[in-house]
Amino acid sequence: MVNPILLIIIPLATAFFIPLLAIVWKNGSRYLALLAALANVLIGIKLLPYVLEKPIHVTIAGFKAPIGIDLLAGPLGIVFSLIISITGFLVLIYSIGYIRDESINKYYTLFLLLLTGSTGMVLTNDIFNLFVFFEILCISSYILVAYNRDEHGLEAAIKYLVLGSVGSLLFLIAIAIIYLKLGTLNMADISDKFDALGGSYRMMVVVLILSGLGVEAAIFPLNSWLPDAHSSAPSSISALLSGFVIEVALIVVMKLVYSVFHAMQVLNALAVVGVITLLVGEFAAFRQENIKRVLAYSSIGQVGLILLALSINSKAGISAAVLQIINHTASKSILFLVSGYFILKTGSYRYSDYSGIAKRMPVSSLLFVLAALSLIGVPPFLGFFSKLQIVMAAAARGSTFYVSLVSLVLLGTIVEGAYFLRIAQVLYFGRQQDTDSGWLETGNAAGIDMESVGNAPVSAVIPVLLLGIVVVFGFLFLTNLNGVTGSIAGEITRALSLASLF
Amino acid sequence: MSNLITIENIVYLASFGLILIGLFIVFSDKNLVKLVIGLDIAETGVNILLVSTGYIQGKTAPIFSRTGLKASQMVDPVPQALVLTAIVIGFGVTALALALVVRLYQKTGTLDVSEIRGLKW
Numbered sequence: 001m002v003n004p005i006l007l008i009i010i011p012l013a014t015a016f017f018i019p020l021l022a023i024v025w026k027n028g029s030r031y032l033a034l035l036a037a038l039a040n041v042l043i044g045i046k047l048l049p050y051v052l053e054k055p056i057h058v059t060i061a062g063f064k065a066p067i068g069i070d071l072l073a074g075p076l077g078i079v080f081s082l083i084i085s086i087t088g089f090l091v092l093i094y095s096i097g098y099i100r101d102e103s104i105n106k107y108y109t110l111f112l113l114l115l116t117g118s119t120g121m122v123l124t125n126d127i128f129n130l131f132v133f134f135e136i137l138c139i140s141s142y143i144l145v146a147y148n149r150d151e152h153g154l155e156a157a158i159k160y161l162v163l164g165s166v167g168s169l170l171f172l173i174a175i176a177i178i179y180l181k182l183g184t185l186n187m188a189d190i191s192d193k194f195d196a197l198g199g200s201y202r203m204m205v206v207v208l209i210l211s212g213l214g215v216e217a218a219i220f221p222l223n224s225w226l227p228d229a230h231s232s233a234p235s236s237i238s239a240l241l242s243g244f245v246i247e248v249a250l251i252v253v254m255k256l257v258y259s260v261f262h263a264m265q266v267l268n269a270l271a272v273v274g275v276i277t278l279l280v281g282e283f284a285a286f287r288q289e290n291i292k293r294v295l296a297y298s299s300i301g302q303v304g305l306i307l308l309a310l311s312i313n314s315k316a317g318i319s320a321a322v323l324q325i326i327n328h329t330a331s332k333s334i335l336f337l338v339s340g341y342f343i344l345k346t347g348s349y350r351y352s353d354y355s356g357i358a359k360r361m362p363v364s365s366l367l368f369v370l371a372a373l374s375l376i377g378v379p380p381f382l383g384f385f386s387k388l389q390i391v392m393a394a395a396a397r398g399s400t401f402y403v404s405l406v407s408l409v410l411l412g413t414i415v416e417g418a419y420f421l422r423i424a425q426v427l428y429f430g431r432q433q434d435t436d437s438g439w440l441e442t443g444n445a446a447g448i449d450m451e452s453v454g455n456a457p458v459s460a461v462i463p464v465l466l467l468g469i470v471v472v473f474g475f476l477f478l479t480n481l482n483g484v485t486g487s488i489a490g491e492i493t494r495a496l497s498l499a500s501l502f
Numbered sequence: 503m504s505n506l507i508t509i510e511n512i513v514y515l516a517s518f519g520l521i522l523i524g525l526f527i528v529f530s531d532k533n534l535v536k537l538v539i540g541l542d543i544a545e546t547g548v549n550i551l552l553v554s555t556g557y558i559q560g561k562t563a564p565i566f567s568r569t570g571l572k573a574s575q576m577v578d579p580v581p582q583a584l585v586l587t588a589i590v591i592g593f594g595v596t597a598l599a600l601a602l603v604v605r606l607y608q609k610t611g612t613l614d615v616s617e618i619r620g621l622k623w
Contacts, residue, residue, distance in 0.1 A: 135591045154606040180555040
């Protein structure tokens with residue numbers, strides 16, 4: 001059996017080896033980074049059957065828990081490292097053609113650090129170690145947002161950095177309080193001792209951690225940085241940030257709330273916050289003209305939906321949330337990756353300028369629409385089943401509270417359908433309005449020469465096609481997926497304890 | 503009254519005072535450099551809080567090479583290791599923030615947040 005710590009070591013070591021390799025082989029970093037991500041995918045696949053039976057507990061440097069730092073690779077850890085490394089691998093293939101400037105070595109170093117940070121966050125069992133991985137994730141994503149070095153990217157990165165740093169300060173205060181009161185940093189040990197703590201301390205820790213990690217998880221009202229950061233970053237990075245970074249932060253904070261702090265009393269409030277996040281995201285997305293801002297706001301909406309599903313406090317709800325995360329990662333990555341080439345080929349961020357682009361880029365446009373349909377929840381795509389499971393899980397609770405929240409979710413879905421289908425209409429049919437309103441029958445206002453728009457390169461189409469297979473044919477493997485998400489739900493709802501580790 | 507003035511309470515007052523001052527600067531000041539300074543002040547407050555958790559009155563530094571010193575006579579070394587990590591992370595974030603501010607200043611020619619309005623809500 002492979003040691004799960006390799007999932008963290010391989011990208012971390014490769015990240016710092018890349019600048020050295022660049023001295024002798026300038027473009028070698030592209031392939032080295034691909035190899036590292038591929039190695040992580042293979043290790044994840046190899047470990048998955050083992051952890052579904054029993055979580056693997058790794059003691060580091062010979063100090064037994066709760067003294068030393070340890071990793072706990074349960075179903076949640078391994079499934080999320082797989083999501084991270086598969087998305088990372090596909091986006092790295094896309095980057096071969098997409099990232100074409102001088103400083104590619106910096107890009108690949110930071111890219112692999114982003115993978116390291118998020119993989120570490122889902123695997124670690126030590127709360128200070130979680131903070132360190134969280135900072136690795138945050139710092140590398142701040143820099144990647146500003147990677148294009150344009151004014152918008154820099155402004156978005158500063159906004160993101162200030163909010164993110166305030167969030168990590170709050171997280172650090174929570175860690176200080178935990179260590180002061182309990183004298184331990186091991187999550188399993190905290191879980192054992194946490195209920196003995198006074199009520200006000202418990203609430204303070206939970207609220208500080210929720211608001212600290214909530215900045216990264218884009219929970220309303222801590223998400224004002226997200227549309228700027230996700231829309232100003234290079235499209236390949238937006239795919240990562242929307243694809244798994246916010247979901248990883250969200251699932252980790254909910255794992256803490258359920259299995260470490262046992263704070264079931266905040267779940268109802270979180271469900272309401274989730275629905276508000278969803279409605280804010282969807283209605284704001286409806287008003288946007290910049291295609292990447294539409295997608296970024298739609299990510300906020302999806303995060304709200306996932307947060308609601310995670311707050312239902314039943315295994316069915318959490319299992320549906322994980323399925324929705326898988327669907328969102330695949331679909332939103334497709335949308336961002338495809339829109340990256342729309343922007344590159346037409347030179348415009350406004351989706352109204354893409355009229356009739358489907359004739360020029362047929363495969364990309366088709367996958368864009370399929371991914372959008374899956375996000376809306378049209379059968380038979382994966383998104384339909386995840387949304388259905390969320391609605392069923394909420395209805396199964398049988399209370400008016402959850403049923404009314406879910407009806408608001410369905411309202412959000414209608415708005416979501418409206419703006420995604422509007423984009424699909426522009427892609428395929430162009431503008432149908434008459435010329436009096438200032439809109440042209442064919443062509444577009446920006447004067448983009450559609451004849452010159454060619455197909456996206458193969459390196460961009462392959463990853464998008466592979467993600468498209470997950471979205472379109474995912475329902476064939478629904479029973480397998482439900483088995484995996486079910487065991488993740490079991491892990492989250494079970495209280496961690498030190499005794500169960502050994 | 504006198505039992506309120508303990509070393510712990512002074513430390514808590516100092517650290518939360520610094521955190522609040524820092525956060526106030528972050529949320530109220532319009533100058534980007536001052537904003538980074540505010541983040542740094544708040545970070546110092548958190549670091550004081552973190553390192554104070556390991557302090558035990560009357561105990562000494564945990565150095566094992568000194569002969570005749572028992573484990574029961576030492577303070578807790580874990581928070582010192584934690585705060586060292588936190589300081590390094592804070593240093594990195596500050597350096598990055600200042601680098602971004604310099605770049606933004608070169609592009610826009612201003613440090614005032616309210617004048618930089620490339621992105622809107």
